[in-house]
Amino acid sequence: xxxxxxxxxxxxxxxxxxxxxxxxxxxxxxxxxxxxxxxxxxxxxxxxxxxxxxxxxxxxxxxxxxxxxxxxxxxxxxxxxxxxxxxxxxxxxxxxxxxxxxxxx
Amino acid sequence: xxxxxxxxxxxxxxxxxxxxxxxxxxxxxxxxxxxxxxxxxxxxxxxxxxxxxxxxxxxxxxxxxxxxxxxxxxxxxxxxxxxxxxxxxxxxxxxxxxxxxxxxxxxxxxxxxxxxxxxxxxxxxxxxxxxxxxxxxxxxxxxxxxxxxxxxxxxxxxxxxxxxxxxxxxxxxxxxxxxxxxxxxxxxxxxxxxxxxxxxxxxxxxxxxxxxxx
Amino acid sequence: xxxxxxxxxxxxxxxxxxxxxxxxxxxxxxxxxxxxxxxxxxxxxxxxxxxxxxxxxxxxxxxxxxxxxxxxxxxxxxxxxxxxxxxxxxxxxxxxxxxxxxxxxxxxxxxxxxxxxxxxxxxxxxxxxxxxxxxxxxxxxxxxxxxxxxxxxxxxxxxxxxxxxxxxxxxxxxxxxxxxxxxxxxxxxxxxxxxxxxxxxxxxxxxxxxxxxxxxxxxxxxxxxxxxxxxxxxxxxxxxxxxxxxxxxxxxxxxxxxxxxxxxxxxxxxxxxxxxxxxxxxxxxxxxxxxxxxxxxxxxxxxxxxxxxxxxxxxxxxxxxxxxxxxxxxxxxxxxxxxxxxxxxxxxxxxxxxx
Numbered sequence: 161x162x163x164x165x166x167x168x169x170x171x172x173x174x175x176x177x178x179x180x181x182x183x184x185x186x187x188x189x190x191x192x193x194x195x196x197x198x199x200x201x202x203x204x205x206x207x208x209x210x211x212x213x214x215x216x217x218x219x220x221x222x223x224x225x226x227x228x229x230x231x232x233x234x235x236x237x238x239x240x241x242x243x244x245x246x247x248x249x250x251x252x253x254x255x256x257x258x259x260x261x262x263x264x265x
Numbered sequence: 266x267x268x269x270x271x272x273x274x275x276x277x278x279x280x281x282x283x284x285x286x287x288x289x290x291x292x293x294x295x296x297x298x299x300x301x302x303x304x305x306x307x308x309x310x311x312x313x314x315x316x317x318x319x320x321x322x323x324x325x326x327x328x329x330x331x332x333x334x335x336x337x338x339x340x341x342x343x344x345x346x347x348x349x350x351x352x353x354x355x356x357x358x359x360x361x362x363x364x365x366x367x368x369x370x371x372x373x374x375x376x377x378x379x380x381x382x383x384x385x386x387x388x389x390x391x392x393x394x395x396x397x398x399x400x401x402x403x404x405x406x407x408x409x410x411x412x413x414x415x416x417x418x419x420x421x422x423x424x425x426x427x428x429x430x431x432x433x434x435x436x437x438x439x440x441x442x443x444x445x446x447x448x449x450x451x452x453x454x455x456x457x458x459x460x461x462x463x464x465x466x467x468x469x470x471x472x473x474x475x476x477x478x479x
Numbered sequence: 480x481x482x483x484x485x486x487x488x489x490x491x492x493x494x495x496x497x498x499x500x501x502x503x504x505x506x507x508x509x510x511x512x513x514x515x516x517x518x519x520x521x522x523x524x525x526x527x528x529x530x531x532x533x534x535x536x537x538x539x540x541x542x543x544x545x546x547x548x549x550x551x552x553x554x555x556x557x558x559x560x561x562x563x564x565x566x567x568x569x570x571x572x573x574x575x576x577x578x579x580x581x582x583x584x585x586x587x588x589x590x591x592x593x594x595x596x597x598x599x600x601x602x603x604x605x606x607x608x609x610x611x612x613x614x615x616x617x618x619x620x621x622x623x624x625x626x627x628x629x630x631x632x633x634x635x636x637x638x639x640x641x642x643x644x645x646x647x648x649x650x651x652x653x654x655x656x657x658x659x660x661x662x663x664x665x666x667x668x669x670x671x672x673x674x675x676x677x678x679x680x681x682x683x684x685x686x687x688x689x690x691x692x693x694x695x696x697x698x699x700x701x702x703x704x705x706x707x708x709x710x711x712x713x714x715x716x717x718x719x720x721x722x723x724x725x726x727x728x729x730x731x732x733x734x735x736x737x738x739x740x741x742x743x744x745x746x747x748x749x750x751x752x753x754x755x756x757x758x759x760x761x762x763x764x765x766x767x768x769x770x771x772x773x774x775x776x777x778x779x780x781x782x783x784x785x786x787x788x789x790x791x792x793x794x795x796x797x798x799x800x801x802x803x804x805x806x807x808x809x810x811x812x813x814x815x816x817x818x819x820x821x822x823x824x825x826x827x828x829x830x831x832x833x834x
Contacts, residue, residue, distance in 0.1 A: 180588030256683030323744030326730025
């Protein structure tokens with residue numbers, strides 16, 4: 161486990177501790193290179209690109225936006241609920257959210 | 266044409282992978298009175314060595330290697346008539362090569378076998394996931410003087426060490442050189458288990474085998 | 480007395496080198512990549528920067544704030560529950576727990592679900608379980624969750640599969656037959672990978688990670704590119720990551736082409752545009768570590784290859800930096816000092832979009 165953790169500590173965006181999942185989603189859904197993906201997410205979140213890896217900024221923001229926080233917060237959106245909010249925030253479609261909606265409809 | 270130019274022509278013919286070109290060059294070299302052993306070693310084998318390097322550099326592919334090997338075989342068989350019988354049938358060495366038990370990786374080991382074979386070694390490729398005792402049995406059966414063992418996983422690497430121990434137990438260790446390879450194998454590992462050499466890739470395997478057996 | 484810096488060999492063993500030795504090895508490694516790939520070697524400034532990273536007097540280094548990149552994960556949760564003597568740490572846990580640990584305990588930016596064998600072909604008999612596990616994981620996870628597996632075309636040859644082993648055919652000089660066997664295997668592999676991903680997409684997967692493409696040579700890449708192309712047509716929004724097995728695409732068939740390009744003999748900067756053309760979103764270039772060389776030599780070489788791939792690629796590049804690749808030592812528990820330095824170098828000098 162030391163290897164992936166070392167990479168995350170050295171270079172990673174910390175996933176849902178900060179905004180790594182959001183930047184990765186833009187790379188994966190729109191083929192955005194790193195600078196474009198960060199710009200896109202930063203604009204949607206109304207923060208600077210530096211803030212995207214800043215746990216201090218992102219913790220409260222993620223909580224406010226209902227897009228999932230890393231620690232256990234009772235009542236906060238989790239799983240598909242958080243991802244549905246990410247869809248709206250980033251203006252993308254997420255496959256499992258579509259499947260969920262289809263099953264509910 | 267100087268001898269050196271003739272060797273270059275022979276080598277280039279092998280690299281072209283064309284049997285006709287090799288046969289024509291060999292005939293020419295024969296007519297110029299170059300001894301068969303020199304034609305093979307300094308011309309054809311040098312060409313095969315170049316083929317191996319070009320394969321590892323992504324300039325030639327496995328079918329080319331096989332075509333070059335086939336062309337070399339045709340060239341050598343032309344020369345056999347000019348050679349003393351014992352020399353014609355003489356191989357650089359007899360090698361048993363395989364991937365150790367529990368490990369199904371095949372490709373790298375097969376390429377090493379092909380390169381050794383086309384360089385003049387008699388190769389007995391016993392496949393992949395080979396029970397360790399089979400290495401010993403094949404060495405005895407073929408009177409091999411080298412064994413090559415591949416392992417692509419850290420979990421199967423110890424099989425190489427076990428075969429060396431089995432060779433010792435059977436009193437065969439002194440007559441058989443041991444070569445190890447595969448992604449997790451290193452020179453340090455080879456030293457630790459008492460192998461004679463470690464090879465990083467197929468052309469290095471040929472070079473190491475020649476160093477040890479010639 | 481000349482200062483010596485503690486570094487590593489490619490197998491992880493500690494060595495001590497002077498600054499001059501470090502720079503010489505960096506230049507030598509970079510020149511080797513430039514020669515093989517016919518690409519630009521690193522500049523003097525880049526070599527100096529790499530040397531500075533390697534000589535930093537601390538156990539770990541880190542990228543400059545603002546330069547962080549997403550770190551994606553392959554091999555699914557095998558690192559957690561794997562207990563086959565590989566790099567897994569053998570903690571008994573479900574794959575949902577493993578995935579959530581990556582997301583919540585480690586801060587992974589993306590994750591993937593995979594099964595313990597990790598090849599595509601064996602997924603077929605257990606597809607219903609994979610689909611339901613994907614559904615359960617998607618209900619709980621927030622980061623992108625792909626399905627990951629290896630194309631591993633070798634499983635389609637005897638004794639594991641229906642087609643005659645091309646290695647054996649080649650050795651008997653049956654070149655045409657060997658090539659035909661590879662073509663048949665590639666066709667079946669493409670079909671299986673598409674079939675498996677159709678089902679996982681119906682279970683809510685974000686997409687797929689093709690891991691170690693090309694392990695069985697050019698046919699493996701051919702099959703994967705066609706699977707990518709087919710999936711992109713069927714699912715315009717699917718996330719597709721195409722990660723390679725090695726730096727050089729071995730020409731076992733030799734004549735297979737994609738989009739008019741012969742696949743055999745391609746280097747990372749030549750592979751990336753083809754992955755993009757087929758429809759991948761992210762390309763994962765690989766450079767193998769040489770265990771007999773020093774970490775400066777390996778890192779200089781790897782950064783040179785990856786920088787060229789990043790420049791040539793029309794899509795994001797997430798460099799593969801696991802055991803024995805990307806300048807990381809070939810060792811089950813790669814040392815943190817080496818991992819951290821290679822990681823920073825890839826981001827700050829090669830300019831990768833992710834790891």
